[in-house]
Amino acid sequence: MLTSLAYILLLGLLLGSLARRLHLPPLVGMIAAGILLGPACLNLLSPSLLSISADLRQLALIIILTRAGLSLDLAALKRVGRPAILMCFVPACFEIAGMVLLAPPLLGVSLLDAAIMGAVVGAVSPAVIVPRMLKITEEGYGTAKGLPQLVLAGASVDDVFVIVMFTLFTGLASGEAVSPLSLAGVPVSILLGAAVGLGLGVALAAFFRAFHMRDSVKVVILLSLAFLLVAAQDALGGLIPFSGLLAVMGMGLGLQRRRGEAALRLSSKFSKLWVAAEVALFVLVGAAVDLKYAAAAGVGAVLAVLGALCFRSLGVAVCVAGSGFSGKEKLFCILSYLPKATVQAAIGGVPLAMGLACGQVVLTVAVIAILVTAPLGAAAIDLSYRRLLSKDS
Numbered sequence: 001m002l003t004s005l006a007y008i009l010l011l012g013l014l015l016g017s018l019a020r021r022l023h024l025p026p027l028v029g030m031i032a033a034g035i036l037l038g039p040a041c042l043n044l045l046s047p048s049l050l051s052i053s054a055d056l057r058q059l060a061l062i063i064i065l066t067r068a069g070l071s072l073d074l075a076a077l078k079r080v081g082r083p084a085i086l087m088c089f090v091p092a093c094f095e096i097a098g099m100v101l102l103a104p105p106l107l108g109v110s111l112l113d114a115a116i117m118g119a120v121v122g123a124v125s126p127a128v129i130v131p132r133m134l135k136i137t138e139e140g141y142g143t144a145k146g147l148p149q150l151v152l153a154g155a156s157v158d159d160v161f162v163i164v165m166f167t168l169f170t171g172l173a174s175g176e177a178v179s180p181l182s183l184a185g186v187p188v189s190i191l192l193g194a195a196v197g198l199g200l201g202v203a204l205a206a207f208f209r210a211f212h213m214r215d216s217v218k219v220v221i222l223l224s225l226a227f228l229l230v231a232a233q234d235a236l237g238g239l240i241p242f243s244g245l246l247a248v249m250g251m252g253l254g255l256q257r258r259r260g261e262a263a264l265r266l267s268s269k270f271s272k273l274w275v276a277a278e279v280a281l282f283v284l285v286g287a288a289v290d291l292k293y294a295a296a297a298g299v300g301a302v303l304a305v306l307g308a309l310c311f312r313s314l315g316v317a318v319c320v321a322g323s324g325f326s327g328k329e330k331l332f333c334i335l336s337y338l339p340k341a342t343v344q345a346a347i348g349g350v351p352l353a354m355g356l357a358c359g360q361v362v363l364t365v366a367v368i369a370i371l372v373t374a375p376l377g378a379a380a381i382d383l384s385y386r387r388l389l390s391k392d393s
Contacts, residue, residue, distance in 0.1 A: 004049045005280075007037055012279035025378035027128065027282045031341075031370070034286020045287055053284045054346060060274075060281035061127055061342060062226045062248055067270035068130045068152055069201070069252020070263045071137065077149045083323045084146075087154030088190075089161045091315035091337055092122040096165065098311025099304060106300040106307075107365075112173055113358035116351055119166035120362055121308060121369040123343035126245075127281055128374060129155045129336060131274065132381050142389035147329055151336040159343055160190055160243045166347060173356050193233075193243030194250045200225065201254020208255075208262055218262070219269045225251065281342070285370065288345045293364040294371060301361075301368045309373065312337060332388040339377025340369045 015029030037044045049056075077084055099118030103109050109117070133152040142148055204225075208218060226248045233244030256263035316334045325333070348366025352359030 001046050001049045004037075004045045007044055008033070008283045009276065009279055011037060012283040016279065025375060025382055027278075027341075027378055028375040030279055030282035031286035031289070031374060034283040035289055035291065036286075037283065038287030038289070040289065040291045050287065053288065057281050057284050057342060057345065058230065060277035061245065062223070062230060063270055063273050063277045064127060064130045065156065065245055065249045066222055066226055066252045067267055067274065068126075068134065068156070069197070069249040069254075070256050070267040070270065071134055072152065072249070072253050072256070073137070073143070073146065073149050074253060074257065077146055077153055080146045080150045080323070083319050083325075084150050084153060086319035087150060087316070087333075087337075088157035090319050091124075091312045092158050092162045092165070094315030094318075095122045095308045095312040096162075098308040101311075102304050102307045103365075106304045107361055109358055109361060112169065113356075113362070116166065116169045116173060116356070116358060117304075117362050117365050118308065119162055119169050120344060120348055120351075120366050121305060121340060122165070122312075123159045123162040123340065124155045124337055125339050125341040125343065125374065125377075126155050126159060127278075127342045128339040128378050129381075131278065132378070132385075133336070134271075136385050136389070140392045141385055142329065142332070142392075144390070144392045145325065145329065147325070147332060147389060151333060155337070156246060156249055157190055160193070160246055162343070163347070164189060164241070166350075170351060170354060170356065173351070173358070174354060189241035189243045190246060192241065193246035196242070197229065197247035197250020197252075198254040200229075200247070201251040201256070202258055203254075204251070205255050205258030205262075208259060215262075215265050215269055218266055219273075222251070222255075222266065285341050285345045285374075289367050289370060290363075293360075294367045297364045297368050301365050302372065305365060305369050305372055309338060328388040332385060335377070335380040335384055335388075337377075338380060339374050341374040344369050 011033040012030045015033040016026035017029070019029030019032075020026050036042055039045075039050075096115060096118035099121065100111055100114045103114035103117055104111060107114075130152055133148040137143055137148045204222070229247040229251065230244035232247075233242050236242045252263070255266075313334045316337050317330065320330045320333050323330075344366040348363050349359075351362045356362075
């Protein structure tokens with residue numbers, strides 16, 4: 001396993017640096033490194049590492065969401081108002097609807113299978129979006145109107161909504177009944193996760209005020225509690241809807257609200273952890289990609305993904321209509337909601353593992369979504385934000 005980790009970090013850094021020199025997002029090189037190292041090509045990664053790949057990807061996601069909570073400007077988010085709420089679910093609904101309309105004629109699947117497909121590709125990637133929004137915030141672009149905060153928060157909640165919808169659709173395909181109670185799980189999961197996280201962050205602020213310790217120790221405590229929050233989501237399972245990842249971000253936000261200076265220092269620590277975590281995350285996402293599925297997909301799968309993205313873009317435009325944002329700022333919001341990677345790598349193979357008839361085509365479309373939208377969306381954000389957003393003085 002140690003040899004595999006060395007391959008991941010070294011080749012990921014090398015190809016990421018090469019991509020940057022070619023004026024591409026580094027994650028393009030990292031995903032390419034994963035494809036090269038993974039079972040689809042050279043097969044140099046140990047089975048023991050691949051078996052915990054999902055846990056390692058989740059660890060990286062926890063690191064960046066904790067940093068996001070420590071850096072999120074809640075006051076700016078409140079100023080945005082209505083669009084901030086709509087961005088949490090409207091674009092995903094548009095994309096699912098788009099896939100339901102496009103997939104049956106393009107791929108020959110049923111409406112329910114198309115809905116499952118739409119739920120898989122409907123989630124944006126916090127791992128792509130969050131570090132970019134944090135970078136844009138640090139550089140002072142668009143912060144006066146709260147645009148990076150809007151995209152950052154919306155992308156995090158969007159995933160919760162889409163995963164709950166995915167669970168509902170796969171349950172229907174498996175013959176399970178869907179009750180109004182299960183539909184109520186979406187807002188309950190979001191509100192409970194945010195409330196628990198905020199409460200824990202406030203408690204941590206009081207604890208850190210009472211007991212002085214090194215920032216490195218605080219980082220260990222924050223990470224440990226974040227792991228427990230995510231584990232609580234799995235443990236509660238069908239009992240209580242609860243978003244562990246949203247709670248992780250809420251914990252950072254609660255600490256930041258009460259201990260701003262400490263949160264700033266801890267955010268710097270987490271940004272250093274992200275250097276290695278980012279490489280591991282995207283290389284492992286690349287290793288999860290099976291090129292045979294992508295090659296067999298044909299033009300239909302690519303058209304379905306791109307067409308659904310157009311519907312998502314329309315959904316974002318609806319969210320920001322009448323918001324007071326300029327045309328360039330609205331375009332930035334649309335571009336920022338394009339990239340997908342982590343959620344698709346995590347749940348793309350679930351329908352196949354469940355034995356659903358649509359499993360193979362859903363996995364294929366998930367692979368296409370990663371290969372097309374992750375580099376496209378990341379490049380769109382990186383190349384456009386200086387032109388589309390105003391730099392605050």
